[in-house]
Amino acid sequence: MNKKKSNGSKVLPKHTVVEQTFREVEVVLDYGKYQNCKFYDCIMTYYASGPISITGCQFLGCKWNFSGSASLTLDFLMNIYTQEGSGRELVESTFENIRKGRKNVL
Structure with a gap:
């Protein structure tokens, strides 16, 4: 596994990574x-x-970057949340389902 210092290198696993430190x-x-x-x-x-x-991992001092489709999903949630009607309810219920460990339940 390639774990170089932050000089533009990226870790791109397409397999299971167990008990490693990055x-x-x-x-x-x-x-x-x-x-x-x-x-x-x-x-x-x-x-x-x-x-x-992701199971049993620790993130200390990390920054999170949502790009591509993940960024577009966040844009959608931010936009729909600010609209009148059921948009805010959609976003709030989505996060409530995440807290309860459920997905795709609206």
């Missing part, structure tokens, strides 16, 4: 399965181009 790198989460990993001062990037799984 420091000062950009980690592209798409297609990755992370179990019991530690991330220190990393840039966590999600494009929403493929599935991810």
Whole structure:
């Protein structure tokens, strides 16, 4: 696994990563399965181009970057939230379902 310092390098796993420590790198989460990993001062990037799984991980001092389709989804949620009608309810119920561990229940 390539874990270089933050000099433009990216960690691009397409497999399971177990009990590894990442420091000062950009980690592209798409297609990755992370179990019991530690991330220190990393840039966590999600494009929403493929599935991810994160279990038992720690994120310390990390920054989060939503790009591509993930960014467009956040734009949609921000826009619909500010509109009159049921947009705010949609966003609030989406986050409530996330807190309860459910998805696609509206």
